[in-house]
Amino acid sequence: MPKERRGIEVSLAVAEAVGQADCDVIAAYPITPQTHIVEHLAEMVADGHLDAEFVPVESEHSAMSVCCGAAAVGARTFTSTSSQGLALMAEIFFIASAMRLPVVMALANRSLSAPLSIWNDHTDTMMVRDGGWIHVFVENGQEAYDHVFWAFRVAEDPAVRLPVAINIDGFILTHMIEPIEFEDDELIKRYIPEYKLENALHPEKPVSMGCFGMPEIYTETQMAREKALVGSYVTCLKAWEEWAALTGRRYHPVETYRAEDAEYCIVTMGSLGETAMVAVDELREQGEKVGAIKIRLWRPFPFEDLYRAAEGKAALIVLDRAISFGGPGGPVALEVRSAMYRRPQAPAVVNYVAGLASRDVRVEDFKAIILGGKAKAAAGDTAGFTLYGVRE
Amino acid sequence: MDKFSVYSARLVEKGEYFAPGHRACQGCAEALAVRLVMKALGRDTIVAMATGCMEIVSSPLPTTAWEVPWIHVAFENASAVITGCESGMKAMMRKGKLLPKKINFVAMGGDGATADIGMGQLSGALERGHDFIYVCYDNEAYMNTGIQRSSATPWGASTTTSPAGKLSKGQRTQKKDLPKIAIAHNIPYVATACPSFPFDLMEKVKKAAAIEGPAYLHILSVCPTGWRIPSEEAIRYGRLAVNTCVFPLYEYEYGKYRLTYRPDPVLPVREYIEGQGRFRHLTPEDIEAIQERTTAEYEKLVKLSEEG
Numbered sequence: 001m002p003k004e005r006r007g008i009e010v011s012l013a014v015a016e017a018v019g020q021a022d023c024d025v026i027a028a029y030p031i032t033p034q035t036h037i038v039e040h041l042a043e044m045v046a047d048g049h050l051d052a053e054f055v056p057v058e059s060e061h062s063a064m065s066v067c068c069g070a071a072a073v074g075a076r077t078f079t080s081t082s083s084q085g086l087a088l089m090a091e092i093f094f095i096a097s098a099m100r101l102p103v104v105m106a107l108a109n110r111s112l113s114a115p116l117s118i119w120n121d122h123t124d125t126m127m128v129r130d131g132g133w134i135h136v137f138v139e140n141g142q143e144a145y146d147h148v149f150w151a152f153r154v155a156e157d158p159a160v161r162l163p164v165a166i167n168i169d170g171f172i173l174t175h176m177i178e179p180i181e182f183e184d185d186e187l188i189k190r191y192i193p194e195y196k197l198e199n200a201l202h203p204e205k206p207v208s209m210g211c212f213g214m215p216e217i218y219t220e221t222q223m224a225r226e227k228a229l230v231g232s233y234v235t236c237l238k239a240w241e242e243w244a245a246l247t248g249r250r251y252h253p254v255e256t257y258r259a260e261d262a263e264y265c266i267v268t269m270g271s272l273g274e275t276a277m278v279a280v281d282e283l284r285e286q287g288e289k290v291g292a293i294k295i296r297l298w299r300p301f302p303f304e305d306l307y308r309a310a311e312g313k314a315a316l317i318v319l320d321r322a323i324s325f326g327g328p329g330g331p332v333a334l335e336v337r338s339a340m341y342r343r344p345q346a347p348a349v350v351n352y353v354a355g356l357a358s359r360d361v362r363v364e365d366f367k368a369i370i371l372g373g374k375a376k377a378a379a380g381d382t383a384g385f386t387l388y389g390v391r392e
Numbered sequence: 393m394d395k396f397s398v399y400s401a402r403l404v405e406k407g408e409y410f411a412p413g414h415r416a417c418q419g420c421a422e423a424l425a426v427r428l429v430m431k432a433l434g435r436d437t438i439v440a441m442a443t444g445c446m447e448i449v450s451s452p453l454p455t456t457a458w459e460v461p462w463i464h465v466a467f468e469n470a471s472a473v474i475t476g477c478e479s480g481m482k483a484m485m486r487k488g489k490l491l492p493k494k495i496n497f498v499a500m501g502g503d504g505a506t507a508d509i510g511m512g513q514l515s516g517a518l519e520r521g522h523d524f525i526y527v528c529y530d531n532e533a534y535m536n537t538g539i540q541r542s543s544a545t546p547w548g549a550s551t552t553t554s555p556a557g558k559l560s561k562g563q564r565t566q567k568k569d570l571p572k573i574a575i576a577h578n579i580p581y582v583a584t585a586c587p588s589f590p591f592d593l594m595e596k597v598k599k600a601a602a603i604e605g606p607a608y609l610h611i612l613s614v615c616p617t618g619w620r621i622p623s624e625e626a627i628r629y630g631r632l633a634v635n636t637c638v639f640p641l642y643e644y645e646y647g648k649y650r651l652t653y654r655p656d657p658v659l660p661v662r663e664y665i666e667g668q669g670r671f672r673h674l675t676p677e678d679i680e681a682i683q684e685r686t687t688a689e690y691e692k693l694v695k696l697s698e699e700g
Contacts, residue, residue, distance in 0.1 A: 024483040025476065051487055053479035057472065058516030065469035065513070069440060069476020072463050075484055077476075095465055194489065201461035201477060203436045203495060208456035210464035217453050 005179035010141035010168070011036035013180045014080075014106050017148035019050040020188045023078045025070035027055045027063040031085040032118045033170035034108035038080055060085035064092035064103070071101035072209055074200035076152065079103065082170055083110035083124045090128055096163045097132030098225060099210055102155035102195075103163040104148070108170040109270065109321075111357040119358030120170040122270065122321040126331045132225055134164040134232055135298040137269040141178035144168050146249060149183075149191055153239045156195045160232040167298070169271040171358060187246055233300045253302035255294045256309050258284060262291030264374050265310070265347075267318040269295045269332060272361055276319070279366030290370055295332070303339050310340065313347040317373030319361075320353045320385065329385040348377040351385035365389065404594065405431045407459075414457035415449040419623030421630055422446060422529045422613035425587040426500070429527055429611070432597035433496050435460060440474035442501030442510060443467035445536040446529065468510040470499040471517035471526060478522050496601045497524040503544035504534045507568045518577040518606045525600045525607045528570060531615035539618045543568040546638075547685075548678055549670045551618075556673040566685070574608035575644050581607040583643035583652075588614075588630030592641055592652055599643070612639045620669020632664040637690040638682075642697060649696040661686050 008016075015037050018026070026045070028038035044050040053070075057063045063079045070077040081089060086107065096103050109125055111117045125135065134154060138144045144166065151164035168174055199207050213221055236253065244250040257277045259265050266276050273294040283290045293309045293316065295302070310316055320330025328334065333351035340346040350373040355361040369388055376382060409430035416423035426446055430437070439462045441447045447464045450457040465473045478497040484490035499517070501510055506528040514526060533551045534540040541554035545563045550556040554563040574582045581603045585593040593611065600607035612633055614626040621629055633639040635655040642651045661683040665671045674682075 022487075024487070024489070025479045027476070051483070053483040055475065055479050055520070058512055058519075062469065062472035062513050062516055065465060065472030066476035066479065068465050069463065069473035069478075070480035071476075072473075073438070073477045073480040073484070074490075075480030077480070091466060092469065099465070201438050201463055203438070203461060203493070206435075206459060206461045208451055208458050208462045211451035211453045211456065212448050212464075213453045221453075 003181045005181050007177055007179050008141075009036060009175060009177050010144050011174045012040045013141055013145045014148055014168070015040035015044065016182070017145050018078050019044050020183070020185055021149060021152050021192060022076065023050070023052050024075035025053045025055065025066070025077045027057050027066040027070070027077075027079045029057050029060045029063045029081070029085060031060070031082050033110060033120070033174050034080040034082045034085075034106065036174065037106055037108070060089040061092060064089040064096060067103040068092060068096050068099065068101050071096075071103050072099075072201050074195065074197035076156070076195050077103050078105070080106040080108065082108040083112055086124045086128060087112060090131070093128050093133070094131045095210070098221070100161040100228065101163060102161055104151045104155055105163065105165050106148070107165045107167050108174045109167055110170040117357040120172050121356045121358070122167070123323075123356075125165070125167050126322040126324070129299070129331060132162070132229060133299065134162055134229070134236065135167060136164065137167045137296055137298060138173070139271050139273045139294065141173065141176060141180050142249070143251070144173065145180050145182070146243060146247070146251070149188055150239050150243060152192045154232065154235050156192070157235045158198065160228065160235045162228060162232055167270060173271045183247060191242065191246060230300050233297075233302065236297060251296060252305065253297035254305035254309050255296060257292040257294070259291030259293055259309060261289060263289040263314045264370060264377070265291045265293045265313050265316050266366065266370050266373075267293045267295065267316050267332065267336060269298060270321070272319065272321070272355060275361060275363055276366050279363045279370060282363060283367055283370060288371070301335060301339070306336065306339055307343065310347055312345070315348040315350055315373060315377035316340070317350045317352065317370055319355070319369065320351060321355045323353055323387070328383070333385060348382050350376045350382050352388045353385050354388035359389065405434060407431070407435065409433070409435060409437070409459040410450070411457045411459050413455070415452065416445070417617050417623070419616045419626040421587050421626040422531055422615065423449070425529055425593070425611045425613045428587055428590050428593050429597050430460065432594035433498065433601055436494060437496040437498055438474070438477050439463070440465070440470045440477060440499045442470040442499075442505035444502040444505055445531070446500065446502070448536060467505055469513050470501045470505065471510060471513045474499040474524050475517045475520065475522040478524055497522070498527060499524060500527045500529065502535070503528060503530040503532060504542040507544040507570055508542055515577065518574065518579050518608065521605055523604055523606070525597075525609060527609045527611060529611050529613040530570070531613045531618060532567070533615070533618050535615050535618045544570065548674050548682065550673060551670070561678060562670070562673065571608065571610045571644070574610075577606070579606040579608065580604070581643070581645055584610045584612070584639065584641055586612045586630045586634055586639060586641065588627045589634060589641060589653060596643060596652070599645070618670070621667060625667070629664070629668070632659065635659045636661045636664040636686065638664055638686055640690055640693055642693060649693070649699070651693065651697045
């Protein structure tokens with residue numbers, strides 16, 4: 001029997017989920033467009049709906065630092081940021097994963113300055129792509145809500161113990177009011193039982209964390225870090241499976257839409273995947289054999305899932321929402337190209353960059369990108385990238 | 393005994409929470425300061441430390457000199473990290489996830505971490521009123537990276553980034569007054585200390601730990617390497633800093649100033665300056681200028697202390 005849905009702004013649903021997860025510490029510094037998330041958490045704490053320490057810090061750098069301290073004593077810890085805030089906390093972002101501190105962050109994706117822009121794209125998150133966190137991209141409000149629990153579940157798993165960033169498109173998603181199916185607290189408690197951190201900072205069993213490493217030991221610590229992140233893939237899958245068993249909502253590292261018999265597939269991450277599906281439907285009606293591939297799990301990168309989804313395709317048309325300046329293409333296309341390199345019968349990879357700072361990518365645009373990509377692939381024009389719709 | 397402001401060496405905690413085996417330089421007064429601070433705090437303490445000398449010498453993997461839970465995250469954020477620890481434990485104890493226990497939450501950093509890069513985070517943590525102690529080990533420069541000036545380096549000191557030269561007297565600015573900045577946050581307790589006066593130091597640490605809310609301790613930590621003095625002279629120079637009133641020992645408790653030690657007689661600043669390689673280029677006139685400023689600053693403090 002379908003559960004009742006509540007119309008709610010996605011940011012507020014994320015905050016409600018953090019509350020249901022019985023979070024202990026929330027570090028908050030305001031930055032648009034993540035503000036509604038921490039504002040609602042502040043209200044929940046102020047009204048006694050959530051028993052947590054709300055720490056209104058003086059910068060995002062401190063927000064991530066507070067999260068590190070809180071996670072180190074074994075507290076369930078959450079923060080949220082965007083854009084310049086992420087840039088400011090970047091130093092500690094890398095350290096949180098290196099120290100294996102299971103912080104969960106809602107990252108309301110937004111472009112970086114300059115020019116100052118508060119709107120959505122993926123330039124902020126791509127900056128910390130190599131930060132050692134688990135990165136998941138959600139497509140709609142329900143997914144945003146569900147992935148808060150998934151993130152705590154994965155982050156706190158003793159086999160993983162890594163921070164998780166839930167990438168949520170700023171405004172496009174955070175500020176939408178959507179119908180969302182809420183789960184009851186009992187189910188959440190079963191899914192993420194109370195968190196017990198082994199080796200937490202406590203006088204009864206002193207440990208030293210964040211020590212100094214000589215060159216003889218640094219390499220090994222980084223290998224351990226890499227193994228932990230790659231190894232978290234299994235836990236990510238298991239956490240999704242158990243969520244599906246409890247709620248009926250099923251998620252995969254890579255998801256496809258009408259892709260089985262498609263010759264050309266558009267590849268997206270985040271909320272534009274929904275528009276891409278509409279474009280695929282319309283092109284199918286015109287007889288084009290097209291489909292969509294959506295990458296949900298960005299780190300650890302789901303190579304095998306992508307291989308399966310891409311098998312037999314003539315071309316993958318990758319839509320990036322960030323530019324890797326001076327390089328051969330957008331960050332997602334780079335990953336896809338490198339994954340496909342020397343695969344037997346590898347599809348061509350064509351790269352478009354669009355939707356920077358919330359510039360609309362409409363169904364017509366997707367259609368133009370897919371057909372343009374098809375033509376480029378046919379002409380063997382697959383190097384570099386095309387910045388779609390740029391006015392000369 | 394805690395009620396009395398008298399210390400006897402026999403009554404000092406015998407346990408060592410900053411264990412031997414660390415890699416500090418010979419004669420490092422900062423290592424001594426850390427040891428004394430930890431003796432006064434005892435085992436129920438969590439330490440967050442900023443990047444710096446003490447972090448490097450005390451925690452090379454796979455060893456540690458820390459007998460208490462200890463965490464280092466980065467250079468500028470010890471204050472934020474410890475407030476995260478404090479908030480996390482507070483929430484978990486309140487919610488019954490952790491057994492209640494009185495724990496000292498302590499952030500430690502050098503003068504660079506405190507006066508420069510970590511100033512904003514220290515201010516934020518003090519302003520938010522977390523129950524923690526911040527300890528600044530002030531050796532008056534970035535000693536860990538090779539004796540570069542900080543904003544806590546005194547006027548006239550030659551460092552690698554404020555070298556004395558034909559056109560330079562060394563550091564061009566006066567030492568940033570960190571205790572005064574801490575006091576401006578209207579917190580319950582601020583004190584200065586020096587390991588050359590160990591009982592005074594430990595007494596202040598105990599006071600800071602007993603007081604609810606933020607406390608700030610500023611500890612002059614003589615650095616033989618950076619100050620260009622023989623290793624065995626660290627304690628003597630600490631005493632000289634205090635006895636010349638270059639570094640007066642005082643505390644500020646709930647709005648009231650008190651000098652905890654009044655040198656008698658007050659020694660001339662020259663005795664402190666002489667023999668330190670970092671000051672060797674200074675002329676008698678320069679030293680006179682330092683003397684005048686030192687006297688004026690000390691008199692201000694005496695006045696504040698008399699006002700109570």
